[in-house]
Amino acid sequence: MIKISRYILVAIAILVSAVAIPKLYWLSFDKPIRSPFIMYSSIDHDFMIQRTGEKTIRMDNTGREYTRDEFEQKLPLFYSRQLLISGTMPDTIDGVYMDIHELNKARSFFRLRPAMIYAPDPGLYPMFESESGRANLEMPKDYFRISWRMEFIDAADNRINEKKSRMFTSVLQKRGFVFPAKKIAGIPTTRKSCDEGYFVTDSKDQLFHIKMIEARPFVKKVELPGGLKFKHIACVDFSDKKFYNYLVSEDNDIYVLSQDVYELTKLAIENYNADTEELRIYGNLFYYNVVIRGDNYVNVTILDSDYNKVDEYHESWTGRTDSKQGKIFSYIFPAQLKMYDSNISFTDFYPDITKGFNWLILNLLLILVHFYIIRKKGFSLKNNIFDLIIVALTGLFGFIAVNVFPNKSFA
Amino acid sequence: MFKSVIYKEWIKTRWFIILLTLIAILAVGNIFLTVQHNMSFKEASNYWYQILFQNSHYFSYLKFVPLIIALALASSQYIPEITDKRIKLTFHLPLRENRILIMMLAYGTASLLISYSLVFLIFLGLSNQFFAAEIVKLAIISVIPWFLAGFAAYFMAGLIILEAIWKYRIAYFIIAAAFLLLFFETGLAGSYEPINLKLTLITLLSSISLLFSAYRFRKGEM
Numbered sequence: 067m068i069k070i071s072r073y074i075l076v077a078i079a080i081l082v083s084a085v086a087i088p089k090l091y092w093l094s095f096d097k098p099i100r101s102p103f104i105m106y107s108s109i110d111h112d113f114m115i116q117r118t119g120e121k122t123i124r125m126d127n128t129g130r131e132y133t134r135d136e137f138e139q140k141l142p143l144f145y146s147r148q149l150l151i152s153g154t155m156p157d158t159i160d161g162v163y164m165d166i167h168e169l170n171k172a173r174s175f176f177r178l179r180p181a182m183i184y185a186p187d188p189g190l191y192p193m194f195e196s197e198s199g200r201a202n203l204e205m206p207k208d209y210f211r212i213s214w215r216m217e218f219i220d221a222a223d224n225r226i227n228e229k230k231s232r233m234f235t236s237v238l239q240k241r242g243f244v245f246p247a248k249k250i251a252g253i254p255t256t257r258k259s260c261d262e263g264y265f266v267t268d269s270k271d272q273l274f275h276i277k278m279i280e281a282r283p284f285v286k287k288v289e290l291p292g293g294l295k296f297k298h299i300a301c302v303d304f305s306d307k308k309f310y311n312y313l314v315s316e317d318n319d320i321y322v323l324s325q326d327v328y329e330l331t332k333l334a335i336e337n338y339n340a341d342t343e344e345l346r347i348y349g350n351l352f353y354y355n356v357v358i359r360g361d362n363y364v365n366v367t368i369l370d371s372d373y374n375k376v377d378e379y380h381e382s383w384t385g386r387t388d389s390k391q392g393k394i395f396s397y398i399f400p401a402q403l404k405m406y407d408s409n410i411s412f413t414d415f416y417p418d419i420t421k422g423f424n425w426l427i428l429n430l431l432l433i434l435v436h437f438y439i440i441r442k443k444g445f446s447l448k449n450n451i452f453d454l455i456i457v458a459l460t461g462l463f464g465f466i467a468v469n470v471f472p473n474k475s476f477a
Numbered sequence: 478m479f480k481s482v483i484y485k486e487w488i489k490t491r492w493f494i495i496l497l498t499l500i501a502i503l504a505v506g507n508i509f510l511t512v513q514h515n516m517s518f519k520e521a522s523n524y525w526y527q528i529l530f531q532n533s534h535y536f537s538y539l540k541f542v543p544l545i546i547a548l549a550l551a552s553s554q555y556i557p558e559i560t561d562k563r564i565k566l567t568f569h570l571p572l573r574e575n576r577i578l579i580m581m582l583a584y585g586t587a588s589l590l591i592s593y594s595l596v597f598l599i600f601l602g603l604s605n606q607f608f609a610a611e612i613v614k615l616a617i618i619s620v621i622p623w624f625l626a627g628f629a630a631y632f633m634a635g636l637i638i639l640e641a642i643w644k645y646r647i648a649y650f651i652i653a654a655a656f657l658l659l660f661f662e663t664g665l666a667g668s669y670e671p672i673n674l675k676l677t678l679i680t681l682l683s684s685i686s687l688l689f690s691a692y693r694f695r696k697g698e699m
Contacts, residue, residue: 067688071687
């Protein structure tokens with residue numbers, strides 16, 4: 067029993083060392099890696115790159131450097147406000163008149179990180195009145211859930227509004243909704259230009275648009291190609307009102323769903339992985355700059371306003387693992403146990419095994435040191451063989467653990 | 478003999494555990510007075526909105542309450558034992574040494590369990606009164622690690638107090654502190670969902686850690 071209690075303590079010590087010590091290491095020695103900002107020039111029809119660091123460098127795709135003003139003039143759709151102030155905004159680009167109102171209307175920004183997909187689900191959402199006739203949206207007094215039916219719960223007394231719940235449930239059933247809902251996506255805030263309700267997938271992965279118009283349910287089933295399932299739906303509120311949302315399928319294809327006509331269009335983006343990569347989409351009058359960022363690379367695809375591919379760019383750089391600090395890390399720690407993964411918003415144990423076997427050197431050294439300690443204290447080797455195995459496997463973490471909870475008593 | 482050991486533990490700890498449990502219940506009462514106040518002043522739907530979408534934790538006041546109860550219980554139970562090495566007398570009782578320790582440990586664990594259950598049930602009941610099941614579920618997932626941290630702290634405190642050598646006591650303290658930090662990571666409400674079962678298992682395993690220190694104590698490892 068006592069022997070077991072010691073090994074449990076050793077195991078706990080290994081666990082907490084593997085969490086705490088590498089975390090302290092990175093807190094002390096990590097250096098920021100600044101990724102380049104890649105934009106597409108509507109003047110040169112080529113990529114422009116801005117690298118920040120001690121000195122900000124602005125260049126084009128051939129490596130030619132530019133001053134800040136020159137750089138901004140190559141990117142009038144990104145820096146239109148600055149160019150208007152400086153008086154250097156061109157009147158036309160590719161024959162299209164630069165109307166500032168149109169430029170602003172077409173400008174959009176969208177960002178999706180894996181941690182936004184894998185996050186706790188609130189499960190309750192406010193259903194706004196979409197056509198209240200008021201200038202501003204108002205927060206409703208109830209929240210809805212879609213479980214075995216659609217239910218509205220009044221926040222003030224935590225009771226279900228039966229009448230409203232039955233009304234919405236019955237319309238959903240008539241439209242072929244199969245309860246419960248799998249995903250509910252919307253923009254649950256009053257700070258948006260207008261309300262478009264929610265896009266909801268049911269238990270059979272059918273997609274529905276649900277909103278409330280003059281206190282009555284509006285439910286529309288969206289026709290999908292057979293077998294299409296969505297991993298994530300992100301509703302957007304862009305001024306041009308071209309589409310309701312960006313949708314990411316289980317196969318990591320990106321779609322947009324056009325406003326009012328509900329036409330699903332697949333974007334010409336390849337090799338995107340929503341589980342590990344960050345997606346940013348900058349829209350303007352001519353193009354969508356689709357930026358996909360991994361740990362140590364960036365892939366940029368330019369789409370025209372009809373979502374056809376125009377150009378693409380790829381760049382990679384030295385990641386944290388290959389940096390000087392990363393190499394030293396690989397000589398000290400056989401692994402790191404993280405409580406957080408940057409791609410998931412849940413707390414868990416995320417083991418990150420160190421690549422390569424550099425840590426074996428320190429492990430061997432620690433075995434020798436531990437062997438010396440055993441001999442010096444006159445303990446029997448037979449009784450300590452398991453401790454040596456622990457040190458061999460877990461290195462520094464095990465060495466700390468077996469020495470904080472020493473084996474002397476069992477010699 | 479079993480009754481006598483339990484009675485001795487009860488005499489040592491009763492006021493600590495009763496008083497702290499009452500304070501904890503008052504803390505829960507305070508949480509829901511605040512909830513009630515916010516619901517009437519900010520409008521209930523806005524308050525729900527903050528909880529659901531702005532990561533506002535109505536229960537955060539509870540965070541260190543189980544930990545404080547556990548540390549007070551462990552101190553009241555084990556510090557008298559090491560004063561003048563009284564525990565050595567305990568080891569002379571006509572019972573197997575481990576049995577007495579396990580009885581002490583069982584007493585402490587049961588006291589904590591009763592105290593925590595009371596606090597948790599009141600928290601759960603009142604939460605259900607004010608909030609929908611989804612909000613309550615996220616709250617439960619978030620407070621469970623804090624109660625587990627209480628148990629873990631109780632087990633670790635026993636280990637540290639019964640350790641005779643200061644050098645080791647400090648080392649245990651560092652390991653225990655790092656261990657307890659695992660239960661207090663900040664995140665979204667409900668983010669502990671995948672890890673709660675693992676933390677429960679580790680906490681259960683850590684329950685017998687006290688035996689290691691006590692063994693060293695009575696073998697005179699110093």
